[in-house]
Amino acid sequence: MVGAVVRVVLLLVIPVAGLWYAEARRSSEHLEVGHLLPLVSLVSFPDQRPVELKSERPTVIVVFSASCPFCGQQLARVDSLERKFRGRVDFLAVSMSSLEQTRQLLADVNSPSRVLLAHRENVWSQWRVKTVPTVFLTDHRGALVMQWSGLKESEEEGMLIERLSQTLAWRSR
Numbered sequence: 001m002v003g004a005v006v007r008v009v010l011l012l013v014i015p016v017a018g019l020w021y022a023e024a025r026r027s028s029e030h031l032e033v034g035h036l037l038p039l040v041s042l043v044s045f046p047d048q049r050p051v052e053l054k055s056e057r058p059t060v061i062v063v064f065s066a067s068c069p070f071c072g073q074q075l076a077r078v079d080s081l082e083r084k085f086r087g088r089v090d091f092l093a094v095s096m097s098s099l100e101q102t103r104q105l106l107a108d109v110n111s112p113s114r115v116l117l118a119h120r121e122n123v124w125s126q127w128r129v130k131t132v133p134t135v136f137l138t139d140h141r142g143a144l145v146m147q148w149s150g151l152k153e154s155e156e157e158g159m160l161i162e163r164l165s166q167t168l169a170w171r172s173r
Helices: 002-028 071-085 099-108 120-126 154-171
Strands: 042-044 059-064 090-095 114-118 134-138 144-149
Touching (some): 071 090, 090 099, 099 114, 134 154, 144 154
Parallel strands (some): 059 090, 090 114
Antiparallel strands (some): 042 114, 059 134, 134 144
């Protein structure tokens, strides 16, 4: 009798646990390359007006938080790339911090010229950002070309520059 009950419980629990695991795994993965970046509610900095993420050029997006010890360094690196690709690529910094926290961080670091604010939960769920800084490169349609999380050294920056150059070359055909 006990064995039959255990079998019935296992038959009910295992499929549910499997579905939960598959969903948890899917939601923790990065976005898929080639898919459009999902819409996220964004507001401009510092005036907090709603902003739609639209561009006809490739776009580099840095998601950051004022409490992140490495985000200032990543913002400065992306700022230097913005100067190199100015007029051909759009650069955005998306803060998941409050207006005042963002203002304090940006007073101390160079950052891309356009800064937006977003709710942390929206960025986590829609863009699947789990750590900051996270960098996205999208093409002229808003489709993901590449992404990485965490402060990376020159290897990833070299890959970003290469992908930017490839995306610009493909776009100019």
